[in-house]
Every structure is written in structure tokens, then in C-alpha cells.
Amino acid sequence: MKNGRYLNSVRCALPEGARGDMDLAFAGDALAARRLMIVAPRRLRGHIAFLAYQLRTRNPAYREMMKAVWALDTRHLLTAHWPQQTVRRMLARADFLIPDLNGPVSVYRPVSGATVKQAASALCWSLLRDAAIADAARADAQRPRILKATLDPSDIVYFANGRGEQEVVSRRPVRAFAIEDVALVSDAARRRTSHQRRAR
Numbered sequence: 745m746k747n748g749r750y751l752n753s754v755r756c757a758l759p760e761g762a763r764g765d766m767d768l769a770f771a772g773d774a775l776a777a778r779r780l781m782i783v784a785p786r787r788l789r790g791h792i793a794f795l796a797y798q799l800r801t802r803n804p805a806y807r808e809m810m811k812a813v814w815a816l817d818t819r820h821l822l823t824a825h826w827p828q829q830t831v832r833r834m835l836a837r838a839d840f841l842i843p844d845l846n847g848p849v850s851v852y853r854p855v856s857g858a859t860v861k862q863a864a865s866a867l868c869w870s871l872l873r874d875a876a877i878a879d880a881a882r883a884d885a886q887r888p889r890i891l892k893a894t895l896d897p898s899d900i901v902y903f904a905n906g907r908g909e910q911e912v913v914s915r916r917p918v919r920a921f922a923i924e925d926v927a928l929v930s931d932a933a934r935r936r937t938s939h940q941r942r943a944r
Contacts, residue, residue, distance in 0.1 A: 747798055754791050758784060766792070769809065770801050777805040781812035789813045790821030797834045810838040814902070828867060828917070835913055836901040845897040851912060854880030855889040855923070864891055864921050867913050875909035877926050893921040 755763055762783045768776035777796075784792055793813045796806050813821055814835070822831050851869035854876050870876050873890070880888035895914050902913035 747795075750791075751795055751799075754788055754795060757788055769805050770796060770799055772802040772805045774804040774808050777801075777808040778812070781809055786818065786821070789818055790825055793822065793834065794826065797837060803839050807838040807840065810834060811840075816907075823867065828865070831867060832901060832913065832915055836915055838902075840902050840904075842897070842900050842903045845900070847897040848894045849897055849900075851893050851895050851914075851918075852876035852890050854883055855891065856880060856883035860891070860923060864893075864918055868911050869893065869895075869914070869918070871910035871912060872908075875907075880926060888926050890924050890926055891921045892924055893918045 755766060758766060762780055765776045765780040765783070769780045780792065781789060790813055793809045796809050801809070813819065822834065826834075849871060850873075851871060852873045852875070853863060853866060853869045855863045856879060873892075876890040877888060880890050895912070895918070899915045900912045901915050902911075904911050
């Protein structure tokens with residue numbers, strides 16, 4: 745579908761009052777972009793972000809649209825419809841603020857019931873090992889497993905710490921990783937147990 749027809753079909757599906765905001769957002773108005781992503785029907789938000797990417801909408805308006813759709817409950821509106829590499833490029837174009845990191849950095853993610861290959865190909869990783877372990881334990885309390893990989897900080901195109909897990913997305917898929925079976929006993933608990941044994 746040509747951009748013009750695609751744009752028109754999305755525009756027509758919006759509430760009438762939101763159409764002006766879409767025009768302003770695509771012209772680079774960040775406040776209009778924020779309003780648009782609040783009032784747009786949920787099913788359209790991924791399409792709006794993809795259109796903004798195709799139309800090379802300027803930041804910060806484009807970033808506002810990507811930030812809104814990349815929320816946990818709506819990111820599937822991108823990942824279910826477009827290839828991972830397209831989504832990576834969309835995130836990179838938003839030019840999110842990435843903290844200064846001394847590289848290379850270790851990143852982690854749970855296997856979470858998927859195959860190792862599926863888990864390794866996922867978009868989102870965490871800078872925090874404990875966060876990955878907690879997710880792995882929720883998914884499989886009997887045998888929690890995590891993956892560990894190494895990234896060059898310059899490859900990180902997205903960073904967020906909304907849930908305290910320091911989530912990152914890399915510019916390219918992770919190719920090399922290690923699989924780790926993790927014990928759920930914390931280091932602190934392990935030290936307490938060791939100390940109690942010595943005290944006996």
C-alpha cells in the first residue's frame with residue numbers, strides 16, 4: 745500500500761478530533777504527538793508510529809510517538825506486525841537518551857519457557873542480572889535459566905528504567921551468548937547460611 749493510501753486509511757480511522765493532531769504531529773509538533781497517542785485507538789498506535797517512521801517525522805515528535813507505543817502493554821503493536829530489524833531501526837531513529845556506559849557491557853534476559861534460540865533473538869535485554877533472574881523464576885520456578893551476552897554501548901538504541909530493570913535494545917541481534925542455570929538463593933542468604941554453619 746502506498747504511503748498516501750496508508751496514511752489516509754489510518755487518518756480516517758481516527759476520531760475526527762484527533763486528525764488535526766496527527767497532521768501537527770507528523771509536521772514535528774511534540775505536544776500534538778503526545779496528545780495523539782493518548783486519544784488514538786489502541787489498535788492504530790503501531791500504525792501511527794510506523795507512518796511517522798516512514799515519513800521521517802522529526803524528533804522530539806517522533807520520539808514521543810515511539811515512547812508511547814513502546815510501553816509494555818502496547819509494544820506488541822509493533823513487534824507483531826513488523827520485522828525485528830525494522831523495529832530496531834524505528835527505535836534508533838527516535839534517538840532515545842542512553843546513559844554513559846563503559847563498554848563492553850553485560851546484558852541478561854530470561855529464557856522464560858521459550859527455546860534458547862527464541863530467547864536470544866528477543867529485542868529486550870536487561871543490564872541487571874537480578875532482574876533477569878526474577879523474570880526467569882516467575883516463568884519457571886523449577887529450572888530458571890538466563891542468557892548472558894555482551895554489547896558495545898554504541899549499539900544500544902533504547903534504554904529505560906521504568907520498572908527498575910534497566911531495559912535495553914540493541915541495534916543488531918545478539919549473536920553470542922551464554923546460558924546460565926540460576927540458583928534462587930540470594931548471595932546474602934547464602935552468606936547467612938554459611939555463617940550459621942560456622943557458628944555451630
